[in-house]
Amino acid sequence: MYPSRFRYEAPRSLDEAITLLREGGDDAKVLAGGQSLVPLMKLRFASPELIVDINNLPGLDYHREDPDGTLHVGALCRHVDLERSELLKSKQPTMAAAAPLIADPIVRNRGTLVGSLCHADPQGDWASVALALGGSIVAHGPGGRRTIKVADFVTGPFQNVLEPDEIAVEAIIPAARGARAGGYLKLERRVGDFATVGVAVAIETSGDTVTRAGIALTGVGGSTIGATAAAEALVGEPLTEQKIELAAQLAADVSRPRTDHRGSAEYKRHIVHTFVVRLLSRADGFAERAA
């Protein structure tokens, strides 16, 4: 790997990191797990002049739940931590389903959920999961902290609303108000492949009634797609076959896939439909490798 020349800093405090980022301006980049940034630098698609490695920042490798059920995922919490988390397995079916489907074990050992959200790859799996769950990002900058909804965080492919001197310190997944169900299905050509199509479904129920629903799509548009109409169609009523079919149809309708070597647009839309049906029809919503 022969990237362009760059300066490397590994600060030990958040303030120091912010100062460095401010100095570097647009030519500085945060390095978290490096699983997206380093490949880009290798190919020289990205040539930052300053790398601010945040791996030495203390106290960011957590994921924990507040008493009210709100989940916090720190900026240095790795994919593998989430894959192995008992907390996720018992409380967060959509996240637990997605974690083992991200990349391969080597990438999961280093890559971070927060980094994945920041990277804003339309094929990133966490973005759909976080969107379906109504999650947010907490950004820390010179002026303090602000919380940004995932739905407002991404402005386009590989673009987010962070200022150059802001660091995303954690992601927040709000507490469920009812019983939580859901899952994540991903059609991939091989382990470690990005999604040809990914579908995240998160629903909360009270009795038979759906109280909240989120559906989001990976890899079928210029950025992660929230299938809001599909989700809304489910709320306030029990999950029936007709409702499921309607939601699947609405989700397929908002997808904007492209024909490429992974498949035709028509096929990908069909898979969105199929996966929404499969996820909603399966009450337990556990992970299943689709391909």
Add this chain to the structure above:
Amino acid sequence: MSQALDEIKIGGLGASRKRVEDNRFIRGKGNYVDDIVLPGMLHMEILRSPLAHARIVSIDASKAWEIPGVHLVMTGEMMATRNLAWMPTLSYDTQAVLATDKVRFQGQEVACVIADDPYIAKDACEAIDVTYEALPVIVSPAQALAPGATVIRDDKENQNDNVIFHWEVGDAEGTSRAFAEADMVSRLQLHYPRSHPSPIECCGSIADFNRATEKLTVYMTTQAPHIIRAAVALVAELPEQMIRIISPDIGGGFGNKVPVYPGYVCSILASILLERPVKWIEDKTGNLISTGFARDVYLDGEMALRRDGKILAIRMHTDSDHGAFFSDAQPSKFKIGLMHSAFACYDIPYAHMISRGTYTNKAPGGVAYRCSFRVTEAMFFQERMVQAAAVDLGMDQAEFRRMNFVRDDDFPHRTPFGFLTDSGQYGACLDVGLKAVGYDNFLQQQEEARSRGRLLGIGISTMTEPLGAGNSREYDILGIKMFDSAEIRVHMTGKAMVRTGARGQGQGHETTWAQIVSHELGLPADDITVEEGDTDTAPFGMGTYASRSTPVAGAAIAMAARKIRAKARRLAAHLLEVSEEDVEWELGRFYVRSAPDRGVTIQECAMAAYSNMPDGMEPGLQNQSFYDPPNLTWPFACYIVTVEVDPETGVWDVTNMVAVDDCGVRINPMIVEGQIMGGLTEAYAMANMQFITFDAEGNCVGSNYMDYLLPTAWETPGFELHSEIMTECPHHPIGAKGIGECAAVGGPAAFVNAVMDAISYTGVRNVDMPMLPDRVWEAMKYRRDVSGAPPVLTDE
């Protein structure tokens, strides 16, 4: 009385001896080209063309020269002044070293920079300013042959179109007659997609020219060091004795490391100009987009059939896409490799094939990726065609094969395309496979499952393939005959060293070769070291590819060992004070026929060769052999796969895979099984996920490991291997046949046939590989054939 040696214990024939080379490989102690660091070494980077077809208007390298640490910038213009802008290929064409007039494929070498380190070299490549004028791009034979198509090779005199060759083989008349008399004709058309051998280690070289000694040493990732030495002597016009090619450990080759690449040539010239060692290490993208690819053939054929299932004749047509330069590595007599080995295991009276090669704006270098010169395409087409014909006839696919097999007592058998097969038990192999997979039971399950909407399928592939080129009468590369060689030195303490003209790339030569010597001389295999790859020390050989090492170099080892044994016998007679005729051999020991207790070991003979030889005998115990095989070897394989297809998504899973390989005598059964498993994994990859394709602009899709997929342990199915059937090769000194490639050659059709069987209700005849879920889904939904021919469709 002494106990006879246990051959398995000493690591001889049939011992599943652990691979000795793994000791260093798994400890990270291998010595690859990139591990080698020479004093004063510089680093080279190549600037590649972003466009697939364009005229070069200008190249401005002035900014690159200004970068501190840059020693040399080379362009095609500069190469041309030394007559090195073009080089000859292995198929009597020419290939650009650095482009002068046009670039003809994406990734073509345009310039290179030699600098203090690779970072600087890369910076300098980026600073080179090339102005291109884009030309129309051609990515398939259909486009290449269309009227008015741009002529890609306008550098060649008299080349007014994009056709490279027309080649014909077989009996056109007899075949026409047979078709006229047929009860029915089956037809099949398909594309075998372009793939890439994709060794984990990319190509690279370190050229080290020493002005004082005038000697050029090149460390290089090559499967055929001696051929490279000859090529360098001819291209660079250096005296052959002043060229030393060293091929150290190689991190996989699979055919990719047979050709001569521009990077090698540039590093050599740079070292001569700068008088310093110059290292070039290709990156993964460079390897995938510019070096020897495989396949990319459009096959179209017909089978003349009698109603009872007898095959009367075959007609084949191939359109092959060779990329921008015809640089296939193959025997020169055959334009499309051994494609005409198709249908060799079936008793078919007549066959005829027409082949046409075309230039396109794609990377050159059709190499035998784990295959004996295009037999992969041949056997794939054969087995897909056989299945289609069985379906057309309404016959059971296993029975259809069986009734057309060459029978065990029909050998030697002349195939309709002219090969001579010499041995095999085809029916018996099929029986083993059918039993192992539970064929009848599966057919029942399949029917039941179908009634419940589940799609199960079973696919069979049976084939014999020609491995181990030559003989030298028919096989040569650029006129150099395809024999091979070995040299054995037995040291005074009874230890030995073997050198061959082959070059292993992970196959386990160091282990297997010692076992052959052990079998012939009774020396423990652990007492024997093997060395390959240095042209100053190894005997001349044609290298390792096309499953030829055991058939040819392995045979040479046995023959050299036999010469040593003959001399050892004379030494034994001398030591035992009897005449040579009275000496008998058992493994590792000579004894007196009339008094078996009186004997000497091979080790005692070795000592005597240096310390106590009879008067008049030359001292020492070493010998060599140049082996010219009388024929190819013909292993047989039967692969059977069962799958389940998801009717909603087109995703398919392998539920069972059975492999029956008859490769003659197995020297090291464990290594043989490793070769088969590796080959089956590659077969699965090709059937399921792997291909290099191009969009309409000639951009390579598959230029990195995110898009060019190698299967992992997760998705690779389990394989059940069978070795019950063993037919010795009648002409190989120890009865072995090639095995390195059978599974990669015969495997893909078994997977594809299984999926096609699962969706047979659609009536679709063909879905091109890789059988990606969307293609299978399209076939099910629209009940139509699905072509994988480039350009790949995109919305934009």
